[in-house]
Amino acid sequence: MIVASWCTVTPGWYMALAAVLFVIGASGMLLRRNALVMFMSVELMLNAVNLSFVAAGRELNVIEGQVSVFFVMVVAAAEVVVGLAIIVMVFRRRSTASVDELSDLRG
Amino acid sequence: MVEFVLFVIFGIAAIYGGVTMVWARNPVYSAMGLMLTLFSVAVFYVSNAGHFVAAVHVIVYAGAVMTLFLFVIMLIGVDRAEDFSENLPLQRTLSLVLLALFGAAVLVAGRLDWANGPHTTGDPVNGTVEAIGDELFRRWLLPFEMTALLLIIAAAGTVALAHFRRSQEEEEEEAS
Numbered sequence: 001m002i003v004a005s006w007c008t009v010t011p012g013w014y015m016a017l018a019a020v021l022f023v024i025g026a027s028g029m030l031l032r033r034n035a036l037v038m039f040m041s042v043e044l045m046l047n048a049v050n051l052s053f054v055a056a057g058r059e060l061n062v063i064e065g066q067v068s069v070f071f072v073m074v075v076a077a078a079e080v081v082v083g084l085a086i087i088v089m090v091f092r093r094r095s096t097a098s099v100d101e102l103s104d105l106r107g
Numbered sequence: 108m109v110e111f112v113l114f115v116i117f118g119i120a121a122i123y124g125g126v127t128m129v130w131a132r133n134p135v136y137s138a139m140g141l142m143l144t145l146f147s148v149a150v151f152y153v154s155n156a157g158h159f160v161a162a163v164h165v166i167v168y169a170g171a172v173m174t175l176f177l178f179v180i181m182l183i184g185v186d187r188a189e190d191f192s193e194n195l196p197l198q199r200t201l202s203l204v205l206l207a208l209f210g211a212a213v214l215v216a217g218r219l220d221w222a223n224g225p226h227t228t229g230d231p232v233n234g235t236v237e238a239i240g241d242e243l244f245r246r247w248l249l250p251f252e253m254t255a256l257l258l259i260i261a262a263a264g265t266v267a268l269a270h271f272r273r274s275q276e277e278e279e280e281e282a283s
Contacts, residue, residue, distance in 0.1 A: 007108055007111040008110075008111070009110045009111050009114045009154075011155075012217060012218075013114060014114075014151060014155065015217045016214055016217060017114075017118050017121065017122075017151075019210060019213040019214055019217065020122060020210065021121060021122070021125055021144065021148075022213070023206050023209060023210040023213075024122070024125035024126060024128075024129060025125065026206055026209070027129055027202070027203070027206050028125075028128060028129040030198070030202035030206070031129065031199060031202060031203075032129065033192075033193075034134060036134050036137075036176065036179065036180060037128070037129075037134060037137050039176075040128055040137055040138065040141045040176065041128070041129070043141065043145075043168075043172065044125055044128065044141060044144060047144070047145060047148050047168075050148070050164075051148055051151055051152075054151070054152055054155045054157045054160065054234075055151075055155055057155075057157075057232055058155045058156055058157075058231075058232050061229040061230065061231055061232055062229070062232065063232055063234065063238055063239060063242050064242070065232070066157050066159070066160045066232070066234045066239055067239060067242050067243055067247055069152075069157070069160050069164075070160065070163070070239070070243065071247075071250060071254060073163065073164065073167055074254040074257065074258065075254075075257065076172070077167060077171065077172065077258075077261075078257050078258055078260075078261035079261075080172050080175060080176075081175070081261050081262070081265050082261050082264050082265060082268075084175055084176070084179045085264075085265040085268045085269070086268065087179065087183070088179060088182065088183060089268055091183040097183060100192075100194055
């Protein structure tokens with residue numbers, strides 16, 4: 001009986017997992033200097049938020065959680081296209097994908 | 108019970124993939140770690156009754172986004188290991204401490220009342236194509252059209268980036 005209640009996965013568990021994934025993504029953003037890996041970290045953070053949307057929608061019995069995921073996915077796809085194009089442009093000019101090298105605007 | 112086993116297995120897989128993504132020296136390994144995480148997230152969508160969202164997620168991320176990432180990694184030739192040098196003093200320790208605090212705060216906030224509010228009475232969510240399309244094309248029609256505009260702007264912007272770069276190169280060649 002105790003095991004059965006403990007084994008029930010509540011939406012709070014998904015929220016906690018989403019929080020952990022978001023923090024991992026943020027750590028990639030802060031710790032890495034490779035522009036591509038930083039972009040992947042942004043994707044991971046967006047996905048963590050998507051997971052919490054779906055879990056909350058199931059908890060509250062509304063479909064809007066999944067509709068929001070749809071919109072977030074579209075924005076993420078558009079962002080990847082433009083961002084990767086910019087990274088390729090920068091690489092062709094500088095031959096590096098490290099954000100440490102891009103300090104032209106330093107005063 | 109099935110959901111619990113799935114949650115444990117794919118939760119560990121998702122966290123392992125995320126940590127691999129951050130820690131791998133080679134960007135290709137980072138992409139592989141992210142793929143593992145994205146697949147696990149798709150499984151969680153299914154166990155949260157989001158079948159259509161899970162299918163779209165796999166198609167968009169595994170089919171388009173990660174392919175684009177791997178393509179760019181190969182294109183710009185960074186499939187070699189990089190060194191983890193850090194130019195900013197205190198950046199690593201400070202960011203890790205702040206991230207730990209942030210994670211703890213989010214976890215605590217998830218336990219509060221506003222996140223675990225009273226259940227609205229209604230039918231359980233069933234994320235079929237019909238249910239999502241019904242909502243999307245009635246209440247969210249205008250935002251949906253806006254996403255079409257956004258995608259066109261993104262595509263046009265990418266083409267413009269490639270085009271302007273080429274004309275600039277030609278000018279530089281003529282000047283030299």
